[in-house]
Amino acid sequence: MEQNTQNKNNQWISWNENVKHSYSNMIKVANEQDLQIAIKENSSIRVFGNRFSSADISAGTQTLVEISAYNKIVSINRNTKEVTVQAGASLENVINVIQACGWCIPCLPDIDKVTIGGALATGTHGTNGYILSKYVSKFRMVLADGSIKEFTNDDLETDAVRVSLGLLGVFSEITFACEDNYILHLKEEPMRDSAWLGQLDDYLATYDFVRILWLPHTDHGYVILGTKVNKDFQFDRKDTPAYIKHRRKTSKFLYQYTHKYPKFTATANKILYKLFFTPKKEHAGSLYDATVTKSRGATMELAEWSVDYSKFKDLFVELKQVLDDKTNKAYVHVPMDIRFLKKDNVWLSNACDTNVVTMGCVCRNSPVADDYEAFDTIEELFLKYGGKPHWAKRFKVQHDGFLKLYPKWKDFKALREKMDPTNKFLNPYLTKIFTK
Numbered sequence: 001m002e003q004n005t006q007n008k009n010n011q012w013i014s015w016n017e018n019v020k021h022s023y024s025n026m027i028k029v030a031n032e033q034d035l036q037i038a039i040k041e042n043s044s045i046r047v048f049g050n051r052f053s054s055a056d057i058s059a060g061t062q063t064l065v066e067i068s069a070y071n072k073i074v075s076i077n078r079n080t081k082e083v084t085v086q087a088g089a090s091l092e093n094v095i096n097v098i099q100a101c102g103w104c105i106p107c108l109p110d111i112d113k114v115t116i117g118g119a120l121a122t123g124t125h126g127t128n129g130y131i132l133s134k135y136v137s138k139f140r141m142v143l144a145d146g147s148i149k150e151f152t153n154d155d156l157e158t159d160a161v162r163v164s165l166g167l168l169g170v171f172s173e174i175t176f177a178c179e180d181n182y183i184l185h186l187k188e189e190p191m192r193d194s195a196w197l198g199q200l201d202d203y204l205a206t207y208d209f210v211r212i213l214w215l216p217h218t219d220h221g222y223v224i225l226g227t228k229v230n231k232d233f234q235f236d237r238k239d240t241p242a243y244i245k246h247r248r249k250t251s252k253f254l255y256q257y258t259h260k261y262p263k264f265t266a267t268a269n270k271i272l273y274k275l276f277f278t279p280k281k282e283h284a285g286s287l288y289d290a291t292v293t294k295s296r297g298a299t300m301e302l303a304e305w306s307v308d309y310s311k312f313k314d315l316f317v318e319l320k321q322v323l324d325d326k327t328n329k330a331y332v333h334v335p336m337d338i339r340f341l342k343k344d345n346v347w348l349s350n351a352c353d354t355n356v357v358t359m360g361c362v363c364r365n366s367p368v369a370d371d372y373e374a375f376d377t378i379e380e381l382f383l384k385y386g387g388k389p390h391w392a393k394r395f396k397v398q399h400d401g402f403l404k405l406y407p408k409w410k411d412f413k414a415l416r417e418k419m420d421p422t423n424k425f426l427n428p429y430l431t432k433i434f435t436k
Contacts, residue, residue: 001027001034012059015051016299016366021059028066029088032142032172038065039170039424040146046427047170049088049115053122053392054302057165060427065170067117073097074173081178082137087117087171094176095288103178104287105135110337112292117171122392123163123349125358126291127211127339128204131349133162140173144420148172160408160415163348165391167426167434168419184209184290185233186226188281190273193320196223197313204340209291213335214359216323217266218273222335226291229284238282247276248298251364255333259368265331272334301369303361304390305382306341306350312357315385322377330377333364347408350388358390369394399436 012021027038039045047065048058067088074084081103085094092112098104107129114124120133139151139161149169151158161168186209196203196212203210209226254268283290307315323330337360341351350356359382363372379395382388388405389395403409413434420426426434 001029001037012064014053014058016054016301018054018301018366018369019056019059023059023064024062026064026066028069030069035065035067035070035142035170035172036146036148039142039144043422044424046425047166049118050090050113052111052114053118054394055392056429057392060429068115076101082175083178084173084175085116086173087115089116090114091116091119098176098178099181099286099288101178102181104181105132105176106179106287107132107135108287108292110293112294116174118392120162120171120174121164121166123390124392125339125341128209130342130344131163131346131351134344134346135176136162136174137177138175139171141169142172143169144422144424157415159345160347160412162346163391165430167416167430181286182228183231183233183284184226184287185229185235185284186224186282186290188222188224190220190277191223193219193221196221197316210340212338213277214338215269215273215277215334216332216336217269220273220277222277233284235282235284238280240279240281244276244279247272250275251333252298255364258331259365259371262329262331262373263326265333269334298364299366301363301366301372301394303375303378303394304358305378305387306356306358307382307385307387309340309355309357311385315381319378319381322381328373328377330374332374333362336360347412348391348406350390352406352408398432399434402433
C-alpha cells in the first residue's frame, strides 16, 4: 500500500476538470489487504478509479483511495462461465478476457475505460438488456469496519448492493456470470423523428439491439438496429466515409462559442447532421467490437435521464417542442443517446420495477457546462414524467426528490445507516442526497 500525506493544495480533479477537491491523504491500493486497512483506519473516505463520473461522488473527503492498480483477473471458471476480477480493473480489460473465453456480458455501456467497481456502483448500462450489475453473480465487499462480506443472488441485500455508490461498502472482487458470445449484424441510417418514433414498438419487438442517436434541432435521429446472426452470416458490408472519424473534432470547433451564442447550436447541429449522420452503415461483429466506443476522444459534461417506456413518446414530443422553441436558450449538442433497459428489482436502479428509456444529454464544451441551459430544462421535464438521473452523471435533484422516485429509498437509507453507522463513506455531495 502506497500512502502519501499531502498538503491542502493538492487537488483531486475529474477527467473533464469540472469537479475538484483538496485532499490530505491519498492511498493507492494494490491488493485486498491494502483496501481493508485503508478503510478500517480512516474515519472518512471515498474510493475512485479512472475519474470518469460527471457527478461529485468520487472525492470530497480528506482521505482518498485509488484502486486503478487493484486490477487483476482473479479466476476464470469455464464450467460455470464465470470470471472474477478486482474492482479496479478497466471494463476494457475485463471484456477482452471474457471474449477470449468465447463469452460475453450481453449488455455493454458505450465506453470501456471505466473501472468495474465504479461502473457497477453507479448503475452503468448499455441497451436492450439489464444494467451491468445484474450480470454479477457475486460481490466481495470491504465493509466500513474493514471486514469482508460476500453477497450472492441468494442474499436479500444483494439488490441493494448492486447499485450502492460505495455507500454500503467498497467492492473488492466481482464475479460476472457470462453468456456465449454472439455476432450482431447492424444497420445504421438517418431517419425522421416521426418515422423512428412511430416504429419504436416494432423495433423493440423485432431487433436484439436498438439505439437511437437523436439529433436535436434537425428533425432526425440516427437509428442503429441489430440482429443476432450465425458466424457464417453473409452480407454486403457498407462502411461510412473515412472523414467520419473527424466528427468530434468538428463538433468541438462548431460548439466552441455556443455558450455565448446558443442559437448557433441549431445551425451547428444541421451541419453535423449533413456531414456525419447521413451516410448509411452496415457491419457485423461481437457486441463489444461492433458497438462500444474504444476512446472517448475529448472531454465533455454529461447528464442522463431515464423514464418509464410507457411515458417516453409523450415526453419526447414535449421535449422536442421545448427545445425547438426559440424563446429559450436550451439548445442541445448532438447526439442525445437513446437506449432501452429491461426492468429489474435493484433498489436504486433506474429500471427498478419498470422497462425504461434512457436519454443522454452532452455538453461538448465542458469548461462552460454551468451555462448549458439544456441540463436544467431536460431535468425539469424528466422529473415531470417521473424520470430518474444516472447516478454518475450531472443532476440537481436531492433527497426529497429521490424519495418520490424510488420505492425502496427509505429501505436503502436504513440499510446504509446500519452498514455505515459513522457515515464513513459519505462526502458532502452524497450527504445532501442521502441524509435529511
